Amino acid sequence: MKAGVxxxxxxxxxxxxxxxxxxxxxxxxGYVHAMDRGLQLLLMRILGQGRACELLDASDETLQIxxxxxxxxxxxxxGAQVEKxxxxxxxxxxxxxxxxxxxxxxxxxxxxxxxxxxxxKWRTEDSMLISRMIGYLTLVQSQAEMERFFVEMVQAGVxxxxxxxxxxxxxxxxxxxxxxxxxxxxxxxPPEKLWNIVVPRMMASNNWVLSGKKTRSxxxxxxxxxxxxxxxxxxxxxxxxxxxEGRYLMGGTMPGFPGVLSGRTPELAWAVTYSFIDSxxxxxxxxxxxxYYREENDSWNEFAERKETIKRKKKKPVEVIFYENEHGxxxxxxxxxxxxxxxxxxxxxxxxxxxxxxLKIWDIRSVxxxxxxxxxxxxxxxxxxxxxxxxxxFQMSGLAPKRRDGVSGFVPLPGWKKENNWQGFYKVExxxxxxxxxxxxxxxxxxxxxxxxxxxxxxxPMGPYRYDRINALLQxxxxxxxxxxxxxxxxxxxxxxxxxxxxxxxxxxDSASGKILHDWDLHYDLNSKGAFLxxxxxxxxxxxxxxxxxxxxxxxxxxxxxxxxxxxxxxNFDRILLAEKSAWFxxxxxxxxxxxxxxxxxxxxPKTWGDVQQFTMTNMLFGGKLPKFLGFDxxxxxxxxxxxxxxxGQIYRSAGRVTTFLPSLxxxxxxxxxxxxxxxxxxxxxxxxxxxxxxxxxxWKNGKYKILCSNKNRRKNPF
Numbered sequence: 001m002k003a004g005v006x007x008x009x010x011x012x013x014x015x016x017x018x019x020x021x022x023x024x025x026x027x028x029x030g031y032v033h034a035m036d037r038g039l040q041l042l043l044m045r046i047l048g049q050g051r052a053c054e055l056l057d058a059s060d061e062t063l064q065i066x067x068x069x070x071x072x073x074x075x076x077x078x079g080a081q082v083e084k085x086x087x088x089x090x091x092x093x094x095x096x097x098x099x100x101x102x103x104x105x106x107x108x109x110x111x112x113x114x115x116x117x118x119x120x121k122w123r124t125e126d127s128m129l130i131s132r133m134i135g136y137l138t139l140v141q142s143q144a145e146m147e148r149f150f151v152e153m154v155q156a157g158v159x160x161x162x163x164x165x166x167x168x169x170x171x172x173x174x175x176x177x178x179x180x181x182x183x184x185x186x187x188x189x190p191p192e193k194l195w196n197i198v199v200p201r202m203m204a205s206n207n208w209v210l211s212g213k214k215t216r217s218x219x220x221x222x223x224x225x226x227x228x229x230x231x232x233x234x235x236x237x238x239x240x241x242x243x244x245e246g247r248y249l250m251g252g253t254m255p256g257f258p259g260v261l262s263g264r265t266p267e268l269a270w271a272v273t274y275s276f277i278d279s280x281x282x283x284x285x286x287x288x289x290x291x292y293y294r295e296e297n298d299s300w301n302e303f304a305e306r307k308e309t310i311k312r313k314k315k316k317p318v319e320v321i322f323y324e325n326e327h328g329x330x331x332x333x334x335x336x337x338x339x340x341x342x343x344x345x346x347x348x349x350x351x352x353x354x355x356x357x358x359l360k361i362w363d364i365r366s367v368x369x370x371x372x373x374x375x376x377x378x379x380x381x382x383x384x385x386x387x388x389x390x391x392x393x394f395q396m397s398g399l400a401p402k403r404r405d406g407v408s409g410f411v412p413l414p415g416w417k418k419e420n421n422w423q424g425f426y427k428v429e430x431x432x433x434x435x436x437x438x439x440x441x442x443x444x445x446x447x448x449x450x451x452x453x454x455x456x457x458x459x460x461p462m463g464p465y466r467y468d469r470i471n472a473l474l475q476x477x478x479x480x481x482x483x484x485x486x487x488x489x490x491x492x493x494x495x496x497x498x499x500x501x502x503x504x505x506x507x508x509x510d511s512a513s514g515k516i517l518h519d520w521d522l523h524y525d526l527n528s529k530g531a532f533l534x535x536x537x538x539x540x541x542x543x544x545x546x547x548x549x550x551x552x553x554x555x556x557x558x559x560x561x562x563x564x565x566x567x568x569x570x571x572n573f574d575r576i577l578l579a580e581k582s583a584w585f586x587x588x589x590x591x592x593x594x595x596x597x598x599x600x601x602x603x604x605x606p607k608t609w610g611d612v613q614q615f616t617m618t619n620m621l622f623g624g625k626l627p628k629f630l631g632f633d634x635x636x637x638x639x640x641x642x643x644x645x646x647x648x649g650q651i652y653r654s655a656g657r658v659t660t661f662l663p664s665l666x667x668x669x670x671x672x673x674x675x676x677x678x679x680x681x682x683x684x685x686x687x688x689x690x691x692x693x694x695x696x697x698x699x700w701k702n703g704k705y706k707i708l709c710s711n712k713n714r715r716k717n718p719f
Contacts, residue, residue, distance in 0.1 A: 030099025135379030
């Protein structure tokens with residue numbers, strides 16, 4: 001152990017790091033990440049580097065995964081980014097890396113020893129790689145895939161009237177005939193294939209904060225419950241309590257990334273959700289003979305070629321060529337004459353400012369400074385803040401491109417026209433933000449906050465149901481406590497279901513199932529049969545409206561059963577399903593469609609919601625391939641909630657396997673104390689034979705909370 005650093009576990013297994021200074025504190029964080037989450041740490045780096053074929057498995061499927069990560073090129077330019085860092089940030093990152101390397105010098109996870117892999121030293125560039133991965137998968141990717149899905153809809157002949165109804169006010173610049181000419185290459189890898197392995201899939205989250213005038217203590221109370229893929233072990237989050245120079249920094253961290261993403265110090269607390277800003281665009285490139293056209297000077301220009309060699313265990317290496325220009329990476333080979341898409345993510349070359357901002361938060365004492373600091377992060381997040389002066393605030397971060405008037409970034413535009421290029425990025429103060437709202441509280445739930453900014457960076461938010469429910473509950477709180485926030489974490493009332501049931505109730509058949517649905521209390525708890533029947537009805541509505549009168553029922557069934565397409569952007573589809581009239585109704589009335597959907601959906605024996613909400617938590621490396629008695633996998637576990645409840649409970653099949661989006665970590669804190677109340681879907685360690693492998697799962701399932709606290713008197717365990 002490094003001199004000046006003391007590491008121990010509290011009674012819940014959460015590591016505490018005590019250090020003489022902040023650099024030693026970050027050394028301790030690196031050491032703990034490597035010791036407790038070494039498997040997770042190294043697997044993330046291997047995948048991000050596109051080296052899975054070389055080090056893990058040389059199958060053709062793994063080759064496709066490597067091609068995906070090589071195409072993203074998240075290693076590219078990291079060295080240059082590191083050189084730009086200020087000295088204080090460099091020193092903190094260097095200490096963090098030294099902690100990781102010291103731990104791996106003592107012990108490398110036995111799984112890697114079996115594979116014959118001896119890890120290279122961890123570098124600052126590797127943390128920058130992790131930063132880019134966290135920021136993209138699949139938060140940004142879901143936006144990019146929906147934009148690609150839109151092109152497929154155009155090419156499938158969906159009428160323009162229906163397109164505008166489904167995507168209102170964001171189709172500026174749409175050229176139907178041009179998009180029909182685009183040659184869509186087969187995806188390098190269907191995005192859902194990625195989730196068979198360690199890469200954490202991000203999706204949604206809730207956070208909210210109340211000022212002291214709304215709380216019993218008179219100090220702000222803050223809450224967060226990030227929604228991530230949860231049927232994997234270990235949990236993505238690694239909770240830590242770090243102390244130095246008489247202060248503490250504690251909360252949720254991610255291995256490979258220094259600092260705390262959601263947590264607090266004595267003076268400041270912050271909570272994070274994904275913002276759904278559109279920071280990824282595609283352009284149509286006119287290509288031939290390996291070149292692309294530019295109208296401005298009537299010229300044909302050479303693409304930059306990036307050659308990647310993928311090594312494969314006991315197989316010949318594979319060389320892949322990617323073609324790039326100012327619009328990003330081309331989807332296809334420009335040798336033939338064709339219209340192809342080039343796609344660029346605004347934060348693809350980022351990382352330096354993100355790392356700097358999260359490290360600077362240690363020195364921040366006020367909400368305003370916190371907003372300005374984390375607002376500079378290059379990837380898109382919605383942060384809430386609270387400080388000891390009873391200030392609360394909201395700040396959206398991310399590189400949001402400035403585009404020409406009349407376009408949102410959703411529709412691919414001609415790349416050869418100069419006016420379609422990005423025109424810089426919005427400043428922190430131009431992004432959605434708010435400080436000390438008059439109502440005394442603020443919440444985010446991946447919803448639209450364009451009205452709070454000049455930038456207007458969101459064009460495809462998630463539905464407002466969770467946000468509206470949170471606000472309705474907070475409005476009633478005038479003596480709020482942490483316990484109240486923890487109760488809200490488990491709220492499963494669905495406003496989405498309420499809107500549909502209000503229309504459906506008088507149309508329901510006089511049958512046993514019809515009566516169950518008629519009398520349903522709109523809660524997605526495990527014993528609810530109404531929740532089961534409503535979901536049957538809701539899916540049948542999609543088949544009737546978007547299948548029978550749109551894409552075809554086979555496509556709708558595939559999208560519902562094997563992808564998450566409707567789980568991110570259901571607001572657009574609900575807008576049509578709830579409308580009195582729509583071009584998508586195929587000449588039928590809404591009531592007629594609802595009756596047909598109900599009749600078909602209710603022809604089953606009702607089950608409870610818990611019957612269909614079962615999943616198994618599988619080890620990140622072995623993925624359910626080992627016998628159950630060995631204990632690497634845990635379950636079955638039943639999840640409350642659904643897509644539109646505060647306690648989000650999404651479970652669906654993706655690429656032939658079950659995936660989940662649930663509250664991976666629940667946290668709440670009152671600034672009148674030095675505590676965080678939390679539970680985690682898993683445990684502190686990724687070591688199967690550790691007592692801390694899945695030690696917090698019972699709390700997570702049963703609504704119980706442990707306490708993170710800087711108090712030295714709590715029972716200690718050796719680290």
